[in-house]
Amino acid sequence: MVNNNGIVIDENKIKAFRWLFYISLFQLLACFIVPAILFPNQVLLYIEILNALTVGLLFGLYFLGVNIYGIFVDKMRRPIYIAIIIFVSVWTIWTIITWLYIEHMYYLT
């Protein structure tokens, strides 16, 4: 397919990318939803915070990579991808600060 500016767009590639985006988003959401089903309320907040500091962050970073890829592949949705990149970057910075000063994080310890 060729757009108005004469640039060739691989429509199938964009569709595939969007599926990749949804699969990665599902993976990230499942990472936080599954503990909510498995663990009792008393410990759930701690589990979710630990999740956000460890495994959840790993999935978050994967999702970050997908969104960075999306900026180049799916230009129509760039604002969404940029917003997600900013969000995951802030999340990552929070994680680094938390692990550096964990003993002072009273809400955790």
Place this chain on the structure above:
Amino acid sequence: MFKQHPFLRALFIFLRSWIIAIIALLILYFAWVREWQMTWGATKQEVNRHMAGDELLEDPALNATRAVEIKASPEQVWPWLVQMGYKRAGLYSFGGLDNGGVPSAERIIPEYQNLKVGDFILPMLKVVEMEANKSMLWVFQERAGPWQNATWSWGLYETDRGHTRLVSRLRQHYTLNSFPETINWVIVDPMEIFMMRTTLLGIKRRAESN
């Protein structure tokens, strides 16, 4: 075939990228991260030094020696150690998880100071040896599953400046012969540092602030 179906193409990219990521993470972990995290904060001398319980478990798969320097004497650090435990003062890591939802204690609790050999720190973690202000050994009991017979040893060493080097050594023997042991390895080997480091820093902050 994959290129004709966007969903299959996406799934293929997803799985392929995860396989690459997992291989890269494993290489990174075993080449650099594991050795660093297994000896976090400890000197070579502390890593090589004999500690209580070493003789109970030969050639453990997990042999982690971590340490912090605390600006307090061993006598000031010891009360924080002996009151540790589930439904006691906590483990000073993540109170919500290791102490039944209750944050770890921020003060020395007199009623938890009379710990003795045979007492339990966690339901399956027993005090086996202790020498006041110097060392303590905890051993996981039979019902601890993959943790059975694992040892957790503490050593307090006074420095020239009157500070304390608090050393923790965790030793566990496991194989990858069964699914529970494999899951245990995947979770414990790279993850227990997060709790152990928090525990050590938690003791340090408490002992120094008192």
